[in-house]
Every structure is written in C-alpha cells, then in structure tokens.
Amino acid sequence: MKSQSKLHRWARVTDAQSAIAAVLRKLGLHDLKKTFDRHKPSRPRRLFFVLEHTMELVIETLDDILPFIVADTGIIHSRHDGYSVINYVYTLENTFETAIARECRGLKFDPDGNLIARPFHKFFNLGEKRPPQDEPWGCEHVVLSKLDGSMIHPAIVRGELVFMTRMGMSDLSREAFRTADEPVRKLCCDMITAGFTPIFEYTSPDNRVVLAYDRPELTLLAVREMRSGTYMAHGDVARLASTYGVAVVSAFDSVSDYSAFWKETRAMEGIEGFVVAFADGHRVKVKADAYALRHKALSGLAHEKNVLAWIATGATDDILPLLTPDAASLVREYHDKVLAGLDKWESEITGLLTEFGHLPRKDLAALLQKQLDPKLQAVAFRALSGTPAREGLMEVLRRASVNAAKVETIRELFDLQWRPREITE
Incomplete structure (x- = not known):
C-alpha cells in the first residue's frame, strides 16, 4: 500500500497530466487515454523516479523558491515594475546542485508572489555532468534542432500580454513581441490561460549570435505546465503549433548509438547542435565543435x-x-x-635611443623620464640591453590584457577605443 506522501505525489503528477490532456482534448488533438499511455514509461521503477522528480519541482509562489536559494551561488531575486524574476547571474561549481536551483532560470512572479511564467529549467551539455553512456538512452526521447537565437516566453503583466527573456522584459523581448503575428499571440494567451508557458526561440538578422538568419521568426520549442514543470510531449507541441499555424522546432529520430550521434554532431558545420529531450523532462544539449569555438570567440568580444x-x-x-x-x-x-x-611608440623610442643612447645612464634616464611614460621608459632601457622595442611594447600589451583595470592604464598611451559586443545566451 502506498504511503500518504507517495499518494500525494501521484495526485500532483496526475493533475499535471490531466491539465495537459484537457487542453489538448479541447483543441481536438488528443484523447485522454493516449495522453497517459504515451507518458507512461515501461517500467514502474522508472515511473516512480519521474514522480519523485516532478514532485520536487512543484512551484506556485515565491515562497516555494526563496527558502531554498543558497546565498552567494549566483542566483538572485530581482524586482521589476509589475513582476519579479528568479534567475542566475553567474555560475559556480555548486550553483545548480539541486532541482530547485536548476529551476532558477527565469522564473517570473506577479507582485503578490504568484508564479506567472516557467521557462526552461537549466540543462547541460552532454558529458558535462555525467558520462554520456549514463544518460537514459533506452527511455523515450526526441532529438530537436538547437536554434541559435534567444529564448523568449510570454507572461501576463498588469493584464497585458508581454514577452520576456530569461532576465525579464527588454528591448530584445519587445522586438520579438513586435515580430509575433496574431496566431503566435493567440497561442500564448490560450496557453497561459490554461496554466502553461509556451517557450520560443527568437532568431533574426538583427539578433545574430553566431549563425545568420535571413528574417525574424519565433519558433515554438516547448510548452510547460507552470505548476508542476511538466513538459508537453513534443508530438503534442507540434500538433499544437500546426493548429495555430505557428512555426515549431524540427524533430528527428531518437538516438540509437549515442557515441556516433555525439561524434557526428560535433563534426557538423553550419548548425549550433541538438537538444535531446526525454519524456520525463530531462534534457541535454550537444553542440557542434565549430559553433562552440566561434561562440567562445564571439563571447570574448564583450571584454576588451x-x-x-x-x-x-x-x-x-x-x-x-x-x-x-x-x-x-x-x-x-x-x-x-x-x-x-x-x-608610433616604437619609432619614438628608437629615435630617442639613436639620438641620445650615447649619454651616461643617469643622464639618459633623466631624459627618458621627461619624454616617456614610465611603462615606455622600461621598454627603452630593455632596448638598450638588446630587447627590441617592439617586443617590449608587446609585453606592455600582454601585461595590460590581464584585467579591465590594467587595460585602463594604457588606454591613453595607445588611444584604445573598443565597442563591446554583447552576446546573448
């Protein structure tokens, strides 16, 4: 006989499944029995794992999250006009140790603390948290294209539909909202009313990360039941998108050989990669090496x-x-x-040493002190000892590139003017 706590877990999961079935049935996409059959794993033990996992992720208000946020792990609660956000702003080794912490990736709440949007939980690269062979490849899953844009989701703020990024409302989310046509907006309103958060990827020529897109577009990636965090099966998401006339992310066959899949994906060009979405909500991403290398380089542009x-x-x-x-x-x-x-400075230093290098060391030092910045004086004296001035100047640049504060110490010397490029994750 099940304990009372286990019965409670069953009830919570059944509530989420029933909500998904109800909204699909209302749209004529599904019948109730097929919904439960599709999500029912073949082994009872696996099902109990799913119930445990889902039970831990039930979120209704801020009070379900705030007591579990560990200080100094990068997770913050930020308040905005009409809503607040639970999100991470930096990551440490222990930032995402718990299921609750992994949910802290853009949760939105109204001024009374009620949950109003639940986008993707934090998920990781294949092999990042455990060996690839330890992933549940034998369980039901689907492979989805990983688009190279920005995650966007809707919410209702002050009675109006708005779009948000992980951080909240922004110029980018407002741009995405302007791109959204009536079918996208209707899907958003209907899903929110039913208790779901639809999640999109916004791609645009003006929102380029690494890959180029020729027109702005919102592509439906997933639909998530807010209270439990349960993800709608991708087949149902695709039928939902078709009913509303909304673009949906491409899906591919499940992985039969994880090693070959990983190797082939990493060798691909012109794509970001794939997301493997398991039926219980677990996800892993696999990125092409060429994309990862380019993204790392582009991300570096944010810092001079x-x-x-x-x-x-x-x-x-x-x-x-x-x-x-x-x-x-x-x-x-x-x-x-x-x-x-x-x-310029190589020429200046070389000219000074050519003209005055014959002077006694003390007299030359006094001259260089008047003519050159202290950093360049050191370069000049090294040049007297045989180190080419250009090599000494490159060493000045290398030392200054350690951190932002040191860059400032040579800004005027080299007239540095950098226009940082922000890369959106």
Whole structure:
C-alpha cells in the first residue's frame, strides 16, 4: 500500500497530466487515454523516479523558491515594475546542485508572489555532468534542432500580454513581441490561460549570435505546465503549433548509438547542435565543435581585455575566421588602431635611443623620464640591453590584457577605443 506522501505525489503528477490532456482534448488533438499511455514509461521503477522528480519541482509562489536559494551561488531575486524574476547571474561549481536551483532560470512572479511564467529549467551539455553512456538512452526521447537565437516566453503583466527573456522584459523581448503575428499571440494567451508557458526561440538578422538568419521568426520549442514543470510531449507541441499555424522546432529520430550521434554532431558545420529531450523532462544539449569555438570567440568580444590579449599574443589571425563579418570588422579596426599606436611608440623610442643612447645612464634616464611614460621608459632601457622595442611594447600589451583595470592604464598611451559586443545566451 502506498504511503500518504507517495499518494500525494501521484495526485500532483496526475493533475499535471490531466491539465495537459484537457487542453489538448479541447483543441481536438488528443484523447485522454493516449495522453497517459504515451507518458507512461515501461517500467514502474522508472515511473516512480519521474514522480519523485516532478514532485520536487512543484512551484506556485515565491515562497516555494526563496527558502531554498543558497546565498552567494549566483542566483538572485530581482524586482521589476509589475513582476519579479528568479534567475542566475553567474555560475559556480555548486550553483545548480539541486532541482530547485536548476529551476532558477527565469522564473517570473506577479507582485503578490504568484508564479506567472516557467521557462526552461537549466540543462547541460552532454558529458558535462555525467558520462554520456549514463544518460537514459533506452527511455523515450526526441532529438530537436538547437536554434541559435534567444529564448523568449510570454507572461501576463498588469493584464497585458508581454514577452520576456530569461532576465525579464527588454528591448530584445519587445522586438520579438513586435515580430509575433496574431496566431503566435493567440497561442500564448490560450496557453497561459490554461496554466502553461509556451517557450520560443527568437532568431533574426538583427539578433545574430553566431549563425545568420535571413528574417525574424519565433519558433515554438516547448510548452510547460507552470505548476508542476511538466513538459508537453513534443508530438503534442507540434500538433499544437500546426493548429495555430505557428512555426515549431524540427524533430528527428531518437538516438540509437549515442557515441556516433555525439561524434557526428560535433563534426557538423553550419548548425549550433541538438537538444535531446526525454519524456520525463530531462534534457541535454550537444553542440557542434565549430559553433562552440566561434561562440567562445564571439563571447570574448564583450571584454576588451580578451581582444587586446589576442593582439598581444598574435592570435588575431586565428580568431578572425571564427567571427561574424561585423564582429571581424570591429576586431580588425581595433587591431589596426593598437598596432598604429605600437608603431608610433616604437619609432619614438628608437629615435630617442639613436639620438641620445650615447649619454651616461643617469643622464639618459633623466631624459627618458621627461619624454616617456614610465611603462615606455622600461621598454627603452630593455632596448638598450638588446630587447627590441617592439617586443617590449608587446609585453606592455600582454601585461595590460590581464584585467579591465590594467587595460585602463594604457588606454591613453595607445588611444584604445573598443565597442563591446554583447552576446546573448
């Protein structure tokens, strides 16, 4: 006989399944029995795992989350006009240790603390948290395209439909809302009314991360029951999208050989990768190596010190092919500006040493002190000892590229002007 707590878990999961079945039945997409049969794993033990997992993730109000947030792990509660957000702003080794923490990826609440949107939980790269062979490949799953844009979801704020990113309302989410046609907006309103959060990817020529898209588009990725966190089966999501006339993410056959799948995906060009979505809500992502390398390079553009380091270590030529044309143009412009400054100081130092290098050391030091910045004085004296001035100047750049504060110490010397590019995850 099941204990009272286990019966409660069954009830909660049944509630979520019933909600999914009801909304699909209302749309004429499903009958109740097929809904339960599809989600029922073949082994009772596996089903109990799913129930345990789902029970732990029931969220209705802020009070279900706040007591479990561990201080100094990067997870914060930020308040905005008409709503608040539970989200992470940086990650540490222990940031996502619990199921509750993994839900803290853009949860939205109204001013009274009631949950109003539940986008994707935090999920990881294949092999990041456990060996690939330990994933439940024998369980029901589907492979989905991983689009290279920004996650967008709807919510109702002050009685109006709005779009949000993980962080909340932004210029990007407002741009996505303007792109949304009537079918997308109707689907959003109907799903929210039924207690679900539809999750989209917004891709656009103006919202380029790595891959280029020729027109703005919202693609339905998933639909999630807010209270329990249960994900609607992808087949049902696809039928839902078809009913409303909304674009849906491409799906492929399940993985029969995980090793071959991983190897082949990593070798692909022109795509970001795939997401493997299991029936119980567990997900893993697999990215193409070429995409991952380019994304890392593009992400580095947000910090001037990284770009300066590429120049100082001679890595620019290796980085440029990984960047988008616009980003590559910015880096070339910065690269040329830095090297122009370097050429200027190399010429200045060489000229001073040619003219006054014969002076006694003390007199030369006094002269250089008047003519050069302290960092350049050191370069000049090293040049007297046989180290080429250019090599000494490159060392100045290398030392300055360690952190943002040190970059500031040479900004005027080399007239550094960097326009950072923000990369959206």
